[in-house]
Amino acid sequence: MTAAVALLVALLAPLACAAGVVLIGRRSPNLREALSLLTGGVVFASVLRIARAVEAGESVALDLGEMAPGLRFAFDVEPLGLIFALVASLLWPVTTLYSVGYMRGHHERNQTRFFCFFAVSISAVLALAFSANLVTLFVCYEAITLATFPLVTHANDRAAWQGGRMYLGVLMGTSIGLLLFGVIGVYALAGTTEFTPGGVLAGPLAEGKVSVAGLGVLLALFVFGTGKAAVMPVHRWLPSAMVAPTPVSALLHAVAVVKAGVFTIVKVVVYVFGIELLQEIELRDVLAHVAGFTVVAASVIALRKDNLKERLAYSTIGQLSYIVLGGLVATQRSVEGAVLHIATHATGKITLFFGAGAILVASHKKNVSQLDGIGRRMPITMGCFLVGALSIVGLPPTGGTWSKLLLVEGAAGAGDRLLVAALLVSSLLNIAYLLSIPIRAFLRHETVPGAPAEHGEAPLACRIAMVITATLTIALFFSPHVVFDLVALMVPNLS
């Protein structure tokens, strides 16, 4: 399989899988889920094949032609997108495995629709990761929003539709109102939207087509237009999206969709503005501080949330802004940290969501305050949860350690003490709202209001998936070079 073919397979296999899922339908759920798992494996293998080619210095690209001047649809793999694609495609089959246990254990309806749109979403995410220009990226960005909408409203009750409305309203509103403006602005200024190492906007600035302040406004359009990155004040959709089934929250709203957001921002910083140009933009400081504020504020809100999934959602908002902040600080160190955090936060947070879902399936408990002593009934679940929590806080032996370290170093290197303080305060808050959960679960005694429902561990499929992601989280501590090697490939593109 050549790398170009692998690229096609990675983009089309999930779509074929979606069609297959619909065809098989309810007749044979086992076959249907087997198809999803198999496709997940194939897609991951394809992305690995692409990774090998990129490491060997080959260029892997695909051009689909031009619709109107500037509207060129094309894919071109580079290290940053590759890291994102690897994370998403690796965690997809794991989540599928988890979903099998969750959806059946929870007796969810319309499972065919669920697996179908899940596959479509993954295809859109991979297409976004491999986009060669802003236009393709924007198209995929919108496709992700539309493909995940049926997953958010899966429960089909009033709460689900309300959440769905917020989801669609914020994501569509910001992307059409601001992001599209930014994309077209870049095209109008630079005459191209291709991702170019070193950026495309230095030329127009030198020619006097745009002022530094104008570029600052453009940057703001990208930061707030990318609603998926959930920088305050465009973060409200993420807690609303928690009405979705837990596997959706786990893969899409902790990994694929939100990472698509921060990925977009980092990509724009590195390949449209270029980090050298970014250093000159004064408004960048303001935006970085907005991200810093989001980091702290989201942690404070998370502290006050009793609903476990909502707490995790606010935690995600905070962690996403770490990445945005890393991109906006725009030193080599901080960008590396941001990219690494895409991977380490993904494994950590998906483990936490898996844990939340497992608790829901096994015990039907949704709130943190109900979890006293649950660790004895569900030792594997809570053990994995502990690992995930450690990674989010940034403690050894988990991958989060390295990315947080790099981010703090980056912020310190840029000489911004306020941001360093924000990152450190947030880490302390993380300890308070995340580590308190396993501590309750293991150390406190079960309080018994009425008769406790007897329950044991979550379904086997869920447990396997959790152990895999927890293992990955720890593995990233011991061998972060897996990601670092790819980050190193990106470094020449930074300057």
Place this chain on the structure above:
Amino acid sequence: MIEQHAIILVVVIPLLAAPLCVLLGRGALAWGAATAAVWSSFGLALYLLDRTLDEGVQRYMLGGWQAPVGIEYRLDVPGAFVMTLVTAIGAVVLPYSWTSVRKEIDDHRHHWFYACLLLCFAGLLGITVTGDAFNLFVFLEISSLSTYVLVSMGRDRRALTASFRYLLLGTLGATFYLIGIGFMYLMTGTLNMEDLAVRLAGPGPDGVTPVVDTTTIRAALAFLSVGVSIKMALFPLHVWLPNVYAYAPSVVSAFLSATATKVAILVLLRVFYTVDGKAIAFESLPLADTLVPLAIGGAVVASFVAIYQRDVKRLLAYSSIAQVGYMVVGIGLATQLGLAAGLLHLFNHALMKGALFLAIGCIVYRVGQTRFELLRGVGRQMPLTSAAIVIGGLSLVGVPLTAGFVSKWALLDAVLEDGRWVTASFILLSSLLSVVYVGQLVHVLLIRRRPKDAEPVREAPLWLVVPTLVLAAANLWFGVVDSTPSEISRTAAEALLQEMQQ
């Protein structure tokens, strides 16, 4: 023979088929004749478009009299583009009308309906081909008069007042146009558009100032622009449109929304580019600075009003007014990119609004009503129709992978190329408002539950659903696969600007 006379045949076939429909009398026969006429026009239009793209402007001297004495038919790329659009929409709408008209219009009026539809069709096509300013007025009146009749055939009695109001304003518009042409004739003694362009640039009565700088011609231009603006429902001259679209029969709403305003925009192009050859309109008159703000204001205000509509057809009508604003923004910029974007949006908007109005027609066929409170949850029982509405709605918003995105991109690109960042942000504001009203439409049809006591509905018959889906699919086809309209619109813009420089 056909090759030679294709230009005139496009218009003459439907024009002759109209009285034939009346003579045939029975609804089915009339429908057959109308369909045959429209489809043959469509075939000829495609052939002519191809030829115009290959060979440039096609000319035809009526009765063999040479221009400027005789009436000249002159088909350039923009004309052929709009002609293809009009005939294509006609070709989709007629099969649809077979079922829809039998439901919505009394039996004994069917042949009159088809006769008027054909007259309207012929009138619109005539406007696209004629090279004579007065002949254009004649066709404008043919299409307008038949439109008044068509609108008045709506089942709702308010259709009559809507039609009457349209008649008053439409006549005003046509009269203004006629006055404008009269002034021009007075000053130049010619009605041929190309000849007008030459003579307007020539020396005036005092032998020094060019004709074009005289007060008479300026007054003429004022009359022309206001007259045409009424016909294309440019804000704030749009008052006739919502009721017309809301109360006309479904077929008529779909056909008019996709063609009539589009052809009026072509007339605007003729006035500003073909007749007023040397760009006088844009250089010596502050037209770009009045048209663009009005258009963009209209786009925002009409979108805002659309949000508050509680009737689907009125909602779509206000959205049409907003979309006309987009097209006029492109034209008002008077740059090549702007013109191309305006023309492309003209084409794409016909696709999306056509699909939406046809889909609403499907709902009307089953439910008989267009008010929101009676449509709750209807979409769930009509999956194919809902699919068309969702696709059309997404295209209207300008979501990627739909035709609407391509033209909105082109328009924003053109606006920013001209350095108008404020205009661009207003366009995006209007898009955001369209997210809201399309969202409301989808919310009512698909998300709300059907009241328990409401009668169950079924999917509309295939005769209605298939044409609807064809137009909806065209939105995706021209958004993802085929970039021909975008290329043709660029060629057309080039042709118009060349005319200006000659």
